[in-house]
C-alpha cells in the first residue's frame with residue numbers, strides 16, 4: 531500500500547524555567563493511502579505537538595525538534611523551505627482544529643473563505659470557486675448552501691462552523707488531513723454527525739486522515755488503526771477492531787473503561803487512578819507504572835520497548851494483557 535506519511539523517532543523538547551519538558555520521546559508514525567489513523571491519549575501526552583511537528587508548524591525555538599525521518603508523499607519534509615511547506619500545507623496536507631471560531635476569519639463570509647481555497651490552489655475564477663463552494667457546503671450537509679455561504683462565522687452554529695472547516699480542508703483534495711480534536715467542542719449528537727460527515731468525505735475523496743483525540747469513542751466510530759500515546763511515547767499500536775476486542779496495554783484498558791457505553795448504563799465507568807506525570811519530572815522505568823495495577827519491580831526500573839504482539843500490533847509493556855483482559 532502507498533505510504534503517505536512516515537515519521538521516525540520524533541523528539542520534541544521545550545526548555546522552560548522549571549526544566550526540560552520532554553513532550554515527545556521517539557515517536558514513529560505511519561499513515562497509508564486512504565487510511566484513518568487515530569492518535570489517542572490523555573491531555574498533555576504530546577498528541578498536538580506530534581501533529582504540529584508533522585506539519586512543521588512547531589516554532590523552533592522554543593521547541594527543540596529532532597527527527598530521523600519525516601516523509602510525506604515520498605518527499606523529505608525536513609529539507610523543505612518554509613515557502614515550500616506553505617505550499618504543501620493547504621494543498622497536499624490540511625489541518626482541522628478544535629475551535630472553528632479561531633480558525634475562521636470572523637470578518638469574512640464563510641463562502642468567501644472556502645472560495646479562497648479553490649482560487650488559491652486551483653486558480654479558479656470567482657464564479658467557478660463559488661459554484662464549488664456551494665457544492666461543498668451541500669456535500670457536508672449545510673442546508674440552503676448558496677444563502678449560507680453569505681453568512682459570517684458567528685451567524686452559524688458550532689456544528690455548522692466545524693463543517694465549514696471540513697469543507698475548507700477538503701477543498702483542495704489533500705493527500706492527508708490532520709484533524710486535532712475536531713469535534714471536542716461540540717455536543718454529543720452534533721459530534722456524531724460531524725464525524726460521520728468527516729468519515730464520508732475522507733472515504734469519498736480518498737484522503738488519508740490523522741485524527742487526534744483524547745476520546746476513544748470517537749476512535750471507535752471512525753479509525754482504521756490506532757496509536758495510543760502516554761507521556762510522550764507510543765504505548766500501543768493496533769488496528770481499531772483488535773484494540774477494542776483485546777487491548778494489550780493496561781493504559782489502553784483504562785482509557786476504555788473510562789468510555790461510557792449506552793449498553794451498560796448501570797455500570798459506573800471507572801477512571802484510571804492517578805494523573806499523567808509532570809512532563810518535567812517523569813517517573814523512572816515505565817512512565818505508566820505509578821498508575822498500573824500490574825507494575826512490578828522491573829517496571830519501576832526499566833522502560834519497556836515497543837514489541838510486536840501480532841499482525842500490525844505493538845505494545846510497550848512487560849506484562850501485556852490478553853484477550854480476556856487477563857495478564858499474560
Ligand SMILES: Nc1ncnc2c1ncn2[C@@H]1O[C@H](COP(=O)(O)OP(=O)(O)OP(=O)(O)O)[C@@H](O)[C@H]1O
Pocket residue numbers: 544546551553571572573574575576577578579580592744809
Ligand atoms: N510551546 C510550548 N512550550 C512549553 N511546553 C509546551 C508547549 N507546547 C506544548 N507543551 C507541552 O508539551 C506537552 C504535550 O502537549 P500537547 O499539546 O501535545 O498535549 P496533547 O496531548 O495535545 O493534550 P490535549 O489533549 O490537552 O490537547 C505538554 O506537557 C505541554 O504542556
Ligand SMILES: [Mg+2]
Pocket residue numbers: 577578579710
Ligand atoms: Mg492537543
